[in-house]
Amino acid sequence: MTSVPSHRLIDTNVPRYTSYPTAPHFHDGVTPETVSGWIDAIQPDEAISLYLHIPYCDRLCWFCACHTKQTFRYAPVADYLAMLYREIAMVGRRLAGRGIVRAIHLGGGSPTMLRPGDMKSLFGRLRKSFAIAADASVSVEIDPNDMDEARLDALAEIGTTRASLGIQDFDRRVQKAINREQSFETTRGIIEGLRTRGVGSVNVDLLYGLPFQTLATLGKTIELSLSLRPDRVAIFGYAHVPWFKKHQTMIDEATLPGPDARLAQAQGAATLICEAGYLPIGIDHFALPADSLAAAAREGRLTRNFQGYTDDPCETLIGLGPSSISRFRQGHAQNTPSTGAYGRMIEADSLAVIRGLSLSDEDRIRGWVIERLMCDFGFSAAALRSRFGTEAEMILQEAALLAQTSPHFVVDGDRFAIGADSHLFARSIAAHFDSYLSSRKARHSAAI
Template sequence: MSNPPITPELLRRFDVPGPRYTSYPTADRFVEAFTAADYVQTLSQRREGPAALALPLSLYVHLPFCESLCYYCACNKIITRHHSRAKTYLRYLGREMDLHTTVLGTGQPVTQLHLGGGTPTFLSDAELSELMDMIRRSFALAPDAECSIEVDPRTVDGTRLQALADLGFNRISFGVQDFDPDVQRAVHRIQPAEQVFALMEHARRIGFDSVNVDLIYGLPRQTPESFARTLQQVAQLRPDRIALYGYAHLPERFKPQRRIVPAELPGAGNKIAMLSQALAAFISADYVYIGMDHFALPGDALAQAKHEGRLHRNFQGYSTQPDCDLIGLGVSSIGRVGATYSQNAKTLEEYCDALDQGRFPVQRGLALTRDDLARRAVIMALMCQGQVVFESIELAWLLDFPTYFASELEQLKQMQAQGLVCVDDEGIRITAAGWFFVRGVAMLFDRYLQADRNRAKFSRII
């Protein structure tokens, strides 16, 4: 792992669109035929089954508000300076929690909580405190629960960071993206490096379990030279985890991106060079490559989970938490309960209207088939453990792996020749080099993707 044989040629070969596989099937396969009534039935089955006591829940709360627009953003957000809107939104979140406790009962155990957005720190300390009180009244948040929140550095100071810790948050993630002022101007997100460095120092003094940063390569006005300076500054920060995302310019899907000047975007060659620089910089700084676009220091829980084969993946990305049901709260949130996925209404109007009528705001979802479940097991094993043991899949799903996945195994031969995977009679193993292209390996087992080949809607896999 210290010196993976990654070449620009290999990176170019896999510079193609593909899913991130926070779920399988992916969210674009959800259908409106899955309704709120189906979701209620799924929750009822959980309440009546052994999972209610044996398996804790994970919670995701979507807080969509932002004060200003970042041009690269593809998230579901509402741009407003009217902070009073947060109070109304909290009232509707409370109604949604009440609907869940009506079906599940109060006090379902929760071991993982994540607040995303939007900008969760758009809410005041008092509003965040109210939200946490609502969650604790509805669910049983474990004393050692992993509680994380996404933080816009422009919205907090040392005092606010302490307030977050006092509320129970033990993991925070700073959206850095790039330290270069010219790049920041091009994407309408000005935040001086000194501000982030000061916040990082505060966070370390407070004692958060993990302090993470998000970076993006491929932004307008970025060059290999400017990004190299950002990488040096990140190395000085030494966050516990780093998420490195490739910018996907899809202005036809995401309206804010239409404000980006296409001529200012780096070309494919420069984008590949920036990715190569980042991989080399983080590995030489002793970060463990977790998979896809995530890195962690060796002592971080995520790196330890990978080393011990306990890595999992859900809609928030890689996780140390065991595979469990996820309840999504808030506009556009996605949940997974049992063998189903569900997604709330994507507009605030539709979300609130459903709750005003006393029903779950679920707008679409999917009930997984046996084939979906088997393929999900394979894809998640590849994405998290870096290997698939044929026997385990065969016993779990009563199938003969070489026969059931004959076409996929045939396609893997080319990747094996490239040194990305090893395939034998017992299973599939991702090599050190293959970890950087694990999405490409997983894509071979995606029946939906292989059927329609419509990949342009996804971000690029590197």
């Protein structure tokens, strides 16, 4: 193994590691019958998280890589909800009262496209089919342009505890280039409306690496965003993957910042956010010191799932809706991304699962190491041995070799760690422990 220069790490395309193994390595050997068995194995008091996917938007942002489609009519959304209700009831019957839901995440697409009455009906169905803890967290992804007073009231009524607002960038030229025009005044009004209604935590999502974006324009966006004093800030690198999402061809690649400019934007953004009193969490999140995510990071409880960094400790996550991914103790499973195929499978009283992966013992070891690198930027050899026994030795040998050959990965006593100045390279360092990465063709986004 030879050392990889820093400029190569910047330019490397690697997974985001919201799971391990990552989704490109899922296969059709995991079926609805497989997942039915996994659900049957859930224990009566087992903690569960739910993710519900709303695969529609009333406008298509050209930067987006989510599984969604644009619609100007509400009828397809209403038809989809009827299928989602059936899936909720099906999974609920399979659970038969087992498991306790501790967290619910509503994502998309644009969940706030739902009409207020439908939003409340959806949560009524969830409460009918699942045992939901009284203190369960409820997080909702919000497009501020969808919002009105009635939707704000509905979010409060369903018990929203955290709202995540997509901002991306406030610069008008950048907004036009990504088809996401959204004013600061609109965003501020929605955040004020949420807080007035008792939503206790607000986070904002920003992007770097966008067309026409510069350090100066990004700095202005950060200044405006932080003036709203969100509890959390996430700043992701724009993933230009037009081979995966054809609408991204609407973005002129000549207007995108190069690798060095992306690195400068990522570093500059982190500096500005930290100077405003936020603590860095992993590679792309920041939180106020009193926030629960900051507490989880301090206490070594930070985890990573398909929604990114979280303080949600639930090992079992059940995904509902097309393209959603579930995580069980036995493995991962993904629903079909096609809304049509999803509807047909649900109408046939079948789970909509089309692929997944059963975890091996080696998968669990490598997954734990990769998660700790992404969350804590390192791991203890003693902790690895304690958790996995003699099977950990192979990974420890790989870690020792990497520490000898990479200036970004070091040994500090019992701990293997990414160097303090190399945290932005965490995805590339984690990829060294990914045994699947070279086994199948899969195209990924840029590491930074």
